[in-house]
Amino acid sequence: MISKIMMDYVANSSVIRAMFEEGKKLSKIYGEENVFDFSLGNPNVEPPDSIKKAVVEVISEESPNLVHGYMSNSGYLDVRASIADNICKKHNINLNEDNIVMTCGAAGGLNILLKTLLDPGDEVISFSPFFGEYANYVRNFNGKLVISPSNIDTFQPDLESFKDSITAKTKAVIINSPNNPTGVVYSEDTIKNLSEILEEKQRELGSSIYLISDEPYREIVYDGVKVPYILKYYKNSFIAYSFSKSLSLPGERIGYIVCHSEIEDFNNVIQALNVANRILGFVNAPSLFQRVIGKCLDSEVDINIYKKNRDLLYNHLIKIGFSCVKPDGAFYLFPKSLIPDDREFAKEAKKFNLLIVPGSTFGCPEHFRLSYCISYDKIERSLPQFDKLAQVYLK
């Protein structure tokens, strides 16, 4: 007899994961090349060669007990120092190793942050559409996720509604830019205005409200668009970073938290993150990959591959009558579905071997998400299927 809360989870088990199983079934019937799975965010671009080289270097040159052993729960000091230096260089900001806590990916980072911050009943605000796991992460610590809407024409947060959603119980705000599922990058104006609202509300309520920026897609941006670095705009801020997408290493569970130097209660926050890393069972971010990414901070995957995919898919969808905010980053499109019922629409798409995720999964119905981190060739071959799907509704 599993716990009641897990019964609940198992019953509602991830729509995305169910899609994955469905895809495998369809592949068996129609052949893998004829099933177009746009449901998963598993990068298909290969990691840069520097990763393999770094793995070999680390295990050949460094002591095995250092490479595979325990270190501080925050991670290796030299790796944290390299990361801090790299951020300083890229973003013209002042940080050192004390600002960095190595984590098991951004998912691990978000969990230790929420463990650190939340008392039972505390509220965390995020913006729809939002990555569904946020609700689960907040619930892990007996908190409550409050969803504030975005402007549906731009997918920038609706800041007026946001202001109204802040209460004395608001402990944190999670933003995600470039965004999953929209691909949209929050503009500097958005970040500035959002920060001002938070400052004002902190004063008004006499509380601390922490801004957490979930940034696994930071490096996946196109056409020279800049992603504002939130530490420059708001003091009570954290970044949860991951190398999952920037270096195509999602299975390795490697990322880090950056903590603003002037955050309230800095020392306690860092100590608590360390304790949380330990007691939630992460203990530390995987050791070999800490050392590996320390050597690959200037590497990145070939973003152009994703950009070409975006352009191909976006242009075609627009041409055949879909409407979609053109995204500047990540590897997702979030078009409007052709009927209000997005779950029904996803079912219809499946008839054409198109696996898509209904927007409701992200708290934003009447839309659907396409992950275009699959091969260009496959996207090309999927286009006639989208034509057929559109014809069901648009003829």
Add this chain to the structure above:
Amino acid sequence: MISKIMMDYVANSSVIRAMFEEGKKLSKIYGEENVFDFSLGNPNVEPPDSIKKAVVEVISEESPNLVHGYMSNSGYLDVRASIADNICKKHNINLNEDNIVMTCGAAGGLNILLKTLLDPGDEVISFSPFFGEYANYVRNFNGKLVISPSNIDTFQPDLESFKDSITAKTKAVIINSPNNPTGVVYSEDTIKNLSEILEEKQRELGSSIYLISDEPYREIVYDGVKVPYILKYYKNSFIAYSFSKSLSLPGERIGYIVCHSEIEDFNNVIQALNVANRILGFVNAPSLFQRVIGKCLDSEVDINIYKKNRDLLYNHLIKIGFSCVKPDGAFYLFPKSLIPDDREFAKEAKKFNLLIVPGSTFGCPEHFRLSYCISYDKIERSLPQFDKLAQVYLK
């Protein structure tokens, strides 16, 4: 302002970790070679050569997107199948890949198990002395850790007291053999009797009580002693295994859960473990190291090194007047302190540059823990310091 619960944790921050910092301070004053740090369980024996070989093989021969990518939250199917085969061979039992969930070490495994099982207020029983983290892990899921005593002359659980501690709220029992901090291996009699009590109580209470065996030290045993495999004795059982000690890879966070085939609610349990892996932020066990250990299941570190350490330290302590249960496994001794106040005793030991952990940390005062996973030479040089410490009290 961090959460109240974390304030609490930070204030009481791990005695063991504090020791570690203290050790570094003393090393600066007296030189590292003159400080005898018996406080940490960081293996000093090197991983077997097969690890390095396997790392190179995997990254040379397998596709990078497979090696570093997402897989099922349970882990790679082929790796899980190899582990199941290996267990079948070693323990003459029937398992397959469906019984195995790959985890971020045993700490990750215990956390996803407790997330899967516990409703708020549920009780989990463990035996003193116990690994202090159990209390934190149980608290993560709003459960309550109940401590049942061991027989102080053998450190086998006192099963009469155990029986009395089981209530309608008891959801799980955690055992740890070879044990941290005593090094003792639970005998087959212990496991049989404990299982019978659980069967009887399940019938009497009409409830399910899950037995969780935390086994990071399973392979670290001496003199041919056998560690009973609990799946053979009790149906509602899990094993949380780790390669941290058997292959000296604690930093890599790699382990697995074994779930008994006839456990109540098997399918839901496995699904819930998958969901828990995902939503607690582990997502999956680190991918490269899943593939690496899949190739090293017959490897182990040189146990003899630990055995020699045990013999040297144990024999000397007994000779100079300490009393200690002679342990058959792990790399810990848990002698009686020479005065009732074990914290005071640890302070006195520090005057002789001996870093030891008071038994109270493990819920068992009047004792202290020595981790002998340090070099033989260092243990040899520490012996005169133990002589001096003993002379304070025994002259």
